[in-house]
Amino acid sequence: MKSIPLDAYIPQTLLRDLVGHDRKPAAFLIYLWLYAEQQRTGEPIVISYAALAEETGLSRSAAQTAVAWLRKRKLLAVKQESVTATPVYTVQTPWRR
Numbered sequence: 001m002k003s004i005p006l007d008a009y010i011p012q013t014l015l016r017d018l019v020g021h022d023r024k025p026a027a028f029l030i031y032l033w034l035y036a037e038q039q040r041t042g043e044p045i046v047i048s049y050a051a052l053a054e055e056t057g058l059s060r061s062a063a064q065t066a067v068a069w070l071r072k073r074k075l076l077a078v079k080q081e082s083v084t085a086t087p088v089y090t091v092q093t094p095w096r097r
Contacts (some may be wrong), residue, residue: 004039009095014075022073027066029056031075035091044079044090 010032018028033056037045047055053063066088072074077090 002040004036006035007093007096009093010035011049013095018073020068024066024069026056026058026062027069027073029058030063030066031091032090033072033078038089038091044088046086046088 014030014031018031019025030052034045045089049060051065053060056063058066066079067076074094075092078093079088
């Protein structure tokens with residue numbers, strides 16, 4: 001298995017911000033999983049809520065709530081061709097600007 005480089009901001013700042021301040025540990029877990037997948041593939045991630053929940057060990061509703069929070073915080077961009085289409089997730093790193 002290949003190592004994924006982790007931006008120092010994620011464990012040093014984002015972890016405390018999402019888990020401690022926002023009280024959204026599921027959002028941090030979803031962000032971390034999507035970040036790692038995007039780093040591994042080099043492309044946005046196409047995955048359903050059910051599959052995302054399975055990959056992270058969360059419930060489907062927890063995954064949906066976490067994605068909504070990450071979108072609100074502008075840490076995740078989500079595109080869908082239609083309401084029933086599988087979402088395409090692009091992890092955002094606003095601290096790099």
